[in-house]
Amino acid sequence: MRDLAVGFGYLFKGQRWVARHGRSYGLGLVPGLITLVLYVGLLVALFTWGSDLVTWATPFADDWSDTWAGLVRGAFTVLLYAGSLLAAVLTFTAMTLLIGQPFYEALSERVDRDVSPDGTAAVSDLPLLRELWISGRDSLRVVVRAALWGLLLFVLGFVPVVGQTVVPVVGFFVTGFFLTEELTAVAMQRRGVVLRDRLELLRSRKTLVWGFGTPLAVTFLVPFLAVLLMPGVVAGATLLARDLLGEDTVDGRSAGTTGDDARGAGDAAPPSLTKP
Numbered sequence: 001m002r003d004l005a006v007g008f009g010y011l012f013k014g015q016r017w018v019a020r021h022g023r024s025y026g027l028g029l030v031p032g033l034i035t036l037v038l039y040v041g042l043l044v045a046l047f048t049w050g051s052d053l054v055t056w057a058t059p060f061a062d063d064w065s066d067t068w069a070g071l072v073r074g075a076f077t078v079l080l081y082a083g084s085l086l087a088a089v090l091t092f093t094a095m096t097l098l099i100g101q102p103f104y105e106a107l108s109e110r111v112d113r114d115v116s117p118d119g120t121a122a123v124s125d126l127p128l129l130r131e132l133w134i135s136g137r138d139s140l141r142v143v144v145r146a147a148l149w150g151l152l153l154f155v156l157g158f159v160p161v162v163g164q165t166v167v168p169v170v171g172f173f174v175t176g177f178f179l180t181e182e183l184t185a186v187a188m189q190r191r192g193v194v195l196r197d198r199l200e201l202l203r204s205r206k207t208l209v210w211g212f213g214t215p216l217a218v219t220f221l222v223p224f225l226a227v228l229l230m231p232g233v234v235a236g237a238t239l240l241a242r243d244l245l246g247e248d249t250v251d252g253r254s255a256g257t258t259g260d261d262a263r264g265a266g267d268a269a270p271p272s273l274t275k276p
Contacts, residue, residue: 007211007240014236015229017111028107028231031100036227039088039095046084051077086150089175089221093182094139096230101135104234108186111238115249122191131189138185138195146178176213177202179220183213183237184244191245201244212240 018025112121
């Protein structure tokens with residue numbers, strides 16, 4: 001369970017890092033603000049014309065009585081709104097990272113240089129368009145995985161008692177796992193770690209990942225707060241990625257661990273790293 005606290009600690013270490021580097025924090029805010037404006041516009045449009053969209057999509061209810069048609073269309077409208085909000089939460093980070101790829105690459109590199117014993121950072125040798133393609137492709141794959149989990153949890157939500165107690169908690173842990181994957185991908189993609197190997201690394205240290213990602217899953221339910229925290233989150237995710245890969249920091253220890261704990265926490269060797 002020590003990894004749980006270590007993962008949670010990276011959230012604070014990331015925020016502390018950007019607090020000491022004001023320019024990096026300002027740079028990291030830009031993608032989140034762009035994404036927030038885009039998502040707010042889409043959600044406002046959806047909530048404005050959502051009921052009309054449902055009416056158009058349910059012509060079979062035109063001949064029903066007003067009561068039954070209203071109930072069915074009302075239920076579909078609620079599901080549309082709920083599904084859209086869930087999709088917004090699940091995709092907000094992925095979209096922000098995609099839009100902010102150059103910004104977050106620069107931020108992550110600065111963190112790496114600052115904490116690396118030799119003051120260097122891994123740099124991708126791929127063209128920007130190739131990096132954007134890989135990032136977008138991997139984000140889509142992660143979103144699909146998250147959506148499948150979301151569908152399963154939605155169905156289980158109808159199970160009495162369990163659906164109202166256990167399922168929501170599991171949902172936050174699942175969302176936290178995939179959020180962490182998206183965020184650590186910024187640093188790992190620069191190192192040439194492909195999605196398959198990233199997922200293997202994350203699964204090998206689940207409690208570490210949950211400690212970092214699960215609180216974020218709760219926090220990111222408030223998009224504006226997510227925007228403010230995103231620069232520090234990317235910085236913390238870079239430190240987390242270094243921990244997962246067993247890379248030393250300036251104090252000569254694996255990121256996030258101390259003394260003998262560094263050896264115990266890093267017993268699982270990272271998988272072979274494959275270039276994309």
